[in-house]
Amino acid sequence: MDNQNKNLILATVLSFLVILGWFFFFPPPEPEAVPETAQQSTETTEGQGEMATTPSAAASDATSTQAATTPEASVAEAPRVAIDTPRLSGSISLLGGRIDELSLKDYRETVEPDSPIVQVLQPVGNDGAYYALYGWAPGTGLGPDDVPGPNTRWSLSAGQTLSTDSPVTLSWSNGKGLEFHREISVDENYMFSITQSVTNSSGGTVGLAPYGVLARHGEPAGRKKFFILHEGVVSMADGELTETDYTKMPDFDYSDREGARAEVHQVQENGWIGFTDHYWMTTLIPAPGSAFKQVAKYDDRRDIYQTEAVLPTETLSDGQSASVTTQLFAGAKEWETIRAYEHSGIKGFIDSIDWGWFFFLTKPIFWLLHNIHNLIGNMGWSIIGLTLILKAILFPLAFKSYVSMAKMKELQPQMEALKEAAGDDRQKLQQGMMELYKKEKVNPAAGCLPILLQIPIFFSLYKVIFVTIELRQTAWFGPFQDLSTPDPTSIMNFFGWAPWAGPEPGTMLATVMVGILPILLGISMFLQQKLNPAPADPTQKMIFAWMPWVFMFMLGRFASGLVVYWITNNTITFTQQYLIMRTQGYKPDVFGNIKQTFKKAPAEDKK
Incomplete structure (x- = not known):
C-alpha cells in the first residue's frame, strides 16, 4: 500500500470516526413539536397555583419571608395592563405587578404564515407558567405584610398601555407609612426597565432590600435535552459565565430556610442571571457597577425553578426615600440586539448565546x-x-x-x-x-x-x-x-x-x-x-x-x-x-x- 493511499485512508477514516462519534453522542434532536395553545385552568391544582418564593436570608441580609400562594382564579380575575410594542404583546398583572404574559410578534412557532406567534411568558394557571416578579424583602422593623410581594394588589397610577413611548407606574401603600411605586418602561426590542421606589413616613427606621425574581413552573415543554445546546440557568458574575442545566439544580449544595435547593454568588460590580432556552431568554440585569446577590434555586415541593437578583438592603429613616432601577430582558437571542445591549454596558451579555467550546471559531x-x-x-x-x-x-x-x-x-x-x-x-x-x-x-x-x-x-x-x-x-x-x-x-x-x-x-x-x-x-x-x-x-x-x-x-x-x-x-x-x-x-x-x-x-x- 503506497503512503499516499495510507494518508488518504487515515484522514478519511479519522474524519468518519470523529463525525460518527459526534453523531452518536450528539444526535440531531427530534423535530420541535408545535406547542398547543395553553388553556386557562378553572380548577386549582396542587402546585400550579403556588407562586415563587420571595428572596430568603440566604440571598439577602433581609429577613426571610414565607412562600406565598395564589389561587388561579385570583390570577385570572386580577386587572391587567396591556403591553403593546412593535415587537411585543402581552400584559402585566396588577396582582403582584408581575410581567407574566409576553409574546414575540416577529416569531411564529412554525414556518406556516398562520402559525401562532411565540409566547415567552405565561401566567400561573397556564401550562408552563413563567413570569417575572419584583418586590422588597423585609428587614429591620418590617414583616412580610409590610412590603409588596407576589400577592400584593397594585393600583395603576400612571399610564394605560405599556409601549415604547409610554411607561406605566404602579402604586401601593402598606397603610403604615410606607409608599411604594414601580415604574415600568420598555424599549423598541426586548428590554424592560423597572424602577422600584419607596418613601418612609412611618415615624421610624426601616430596612428593606429590592429584588427581582424569574420563576418557572416545571421544565419547559419541548426542551431539547441535547448535549450541544444549553438550556437552563445562565449567569454572569464579574466576568465569569456559569451555565447550569435544569437537571443540576436539585443537586445544589445549599438549602434555604424553606427547603429549596439554592446556589448563591455575590456579584461585586457587573452581572446578570436568568433562564435561556434554545432561541429565547429572560434575564435579570441590575445596573452596571452594582453589587448584588445572584441566586439560582429549585423548590421540589412546587417544582419551581427560580433565579433572583437581590440588591443590598436600603435603611431609611423617617422622611427618607430610596429608588433602584434594574432591567429585564425577555425575548429572542438575536446577535445584533444582544450585542447592542452589551455595548450599552451589560458586560458579557453576548455570551448568553451558547457559543460552545469552539467559541473562538463559532463567534x-x-x-x-x-x-x-x-x-x-x-x-x-x-x-x-x-x-x-x-x-x-x-x-x-x-x-x-x-x-x-x-x-x-x-x-x-x-x-x-x-x-x-x-x-x-x-x-x-x-x-x-x-x-x-x-x-x-x-x-x-x-x-x-x-x-x-x-x-x-x-x-x-x-x-x-x-x-x-x-x-x-x-x-x-x-x-x-x-x-x-x-x-x-x-x-x-x-x-x-x-x-x-x-x-x-x-x-x-x-x-x-x-x-x-x-x-x-x-x-x-x-x-x-x-x-x-x-x-x-x-x-x-x-x-x-x-x-x-x-x-x-x-x-x-x-x-x-x-x-x-x-x-x-x-x-x-x-x-x-x-x-x-x-x-x-x-x-x-x-x-x-x-x-x-x-x-x-x-x-x-x-x-
Missing part, C-alpha cells in the same frame, strides 16, 4: 455569515459564500497539500523500485522511502491536514446553524424553507416537486429516504475520491466504495444548511485538487476511475 464564523447575509439577503447563498471565503483562507495549506499529493504520484515508479530492491526487509524499505521524501522535499502527511482542519470548522458551523436564531426558519429556495432543519425532500414527494410533505423528520423512514441534498453530498464525496484510482487492496477499496454513501445517510439527518456547506466544500475541494494536481504534471483520470469502479471484477480461474 467569527457567525459574524462572517451574518454580514454576508446582510449583503446577500439569502441564508442559503450566504452559507455558500461563507464556504468560499473559508476555502480561500485555507487555500495556502491546501495548495501545499495537493502539490505534495501530486509529487507523491510522480514518485510512484521510484517507490516501486525501492520495494523490489528491499524485498522483505521492511526497515530498509522505510529508510529508503524517508531518504526519497527528504531528497524530493515531500511530506507524506501533508494530505491529511486539510481534512483534519475541516473537522473543527464543520462542528463550529453546525453549532452556529443549530444554536443561533438567525438561522431559525430561514429559507433558501423552493422546498428548503428552514435551513436549521433536515432536508424536507425525498423520493416520496419527488424531491420537493410534489405538493405534499416527505417522511416525518426523525423517523426511520426519513433516515432511509434521504433528500436531494444528502444525495448530492454523497455524489460530491464520490467524485472527490475518483481523483485517484481505486486502491488495489480489497479492504481499502471497500472502505472507499462505502464511505460516500455512509456519510450520505449519516449527515442526511443534520440541518440542511450544514449539508449545503459540506456539498459546497467538497465541490471546491475537488476543483482545487484537480487543477493543482494538473499544474504539477499529474492528470487525474476521473472518468476512467469512475468506469473502473463499475467494472465487473474478472472471475478467478478455476483450477
